[in-house]
Amino acid sequence: MEDPDKKTEVVLLACGSFNPITNMHLRLFELAKDYFDETGKYKVIKGIISPVSDAYKKKGLISADHRVTMAKLATKNSDWVEVDDWESSQSEWVETVKVLRYHHQKLLSSDPTNSLQNALPLTKPGRKRKQEPNRHDPIKKKNQSPDIKSTPQIKLLCGSDVLESFGIPNLWKLEDITEIVQNHGLVCISRAGSNVQKFIYESDVLWRHKNNIHLVEEWITNDISSTRIRRALRRGQSIRYLVPDVVLAYIKKNNLYNPESEDKNAGVVLAPLQKYASDSKN
């Protein structure tokens, strides 16, 4: 058996609308955890669900209060995945990279063994290497006393659709993508036969950091998208066993998804598109 202290601790962060949360979202976490556990090198210590704020302005996006509540209900039976409402409670839309920075900082400040070694480099987030002091420095790690664990890494967990959205003009800033894959890392759950490999190959920045992109193949096709769940709800079709029962009960009780809610933000430009499109004009 390997010494468990040698394993790099990983926190998985999933950003998205969660409108509503489905069993598929919860599966992404389970698949990623199994993957890291099997490498023998990583230990997943936590999963965080971070619903996007209302300011994202996505069509049909219902209020964050409800989305956060549903996600909390859905993760009640999980002993390692939790919901964080920091992102959703911001008055403006927050770039994903900033959500990663926030959670990285929070992890460090909550871990007293790391406060001395790592507090300084992290005052300047986004700089190369500094967020992963042990990564390129195995000799130094050996000299550390065994009770001092390495900094937990925070990795962005996503489906292949998010990775492929990197290619949509004005949705992401190149420097943000760079920081995500360089300083944090990506875990992408992909379906057999998906184009993720090709997509990485065709992107210079993703290719350069491909060692920090973990592709996890899904062994059971599970295509429970929130869009389809909302459509079924509007049509009065059953969504049982696709979302947790507690979430279904909450949706019914609060009559959350209907034609009016689907029209929300109709015709409004997504916050990132609005922001970066005007940036590029300036």
Added chain:
Amino acid sequence: MSMKSRIPLILLACGSFNPITNMHMRLFELARDHLHQTGRYQVIEGIMSPVNDDYRKKGLVPARHRVAMAKLALETSDWIRVDPWESEQETWTETVKVLRHHYNESLRLLQYKKEFIKNKQPLEGSTENSLSSHYTVLPELKLLCGADFLQTFQTPNLWKKEHVKEIVEKFGLVCISRAGSDPAQYISESELLTKFQHNIFLVKEWIQNEISATQIRYALCRGLSVKYLVPDSVISYIAHHNIYTEESERKNEGDLLQPLQLHNTTVSPLND
């Protein structure tokens, strides 16, 4: 709209349920939505009937466990239930006989309810009318299955032709099809199925959700998570009784499926 003028319908799913997964429950939900949308049927019950141990399928764990897991999974459903009758028979039972049994049971229940109303009639004459119409319409029993099921009709020696005929003629099929499969084609390729296609309901699955029990067992043997694919209560049961192991997966290895064995023998023995 009046639900009372609709034909009461019972859905029966036969299978290994080894173990039951969320997909099995989804088949019922999808079928009920579809049948209600036709405007002609009122689904009154769903029955899951786990196959007998004597079926001899590879990796088939004891029926008592499969029935217990299905019961746990259906604890929160108000219309689907497990029925252990098939699994409690001495030997493997042909699907058509399982259908006959449950149809007779439903008729017996209907008779019982009629008697009950008749006995109450002098006391509650006013409510009798509405109730009796609901209880006197004969229910239909249909076999619920996945898309791959229609294909198995073609497997040599797996089905007797007269049984397939009875299933589609007297009972009917509700078949949930997955994206990419074309059950309409299997039907057109079979004269028998084409003849009774009015009795075969094809339901398109709008969310791809292929949780095969085989994949679940592989994952369990490898120590992988099956959370959110199988209800939590079933996962705890599996862990508590250590049901799926490499050893359990080897069960019935190399055995011929019971239907294949039975239908293969040209000379039938005298013992039946």
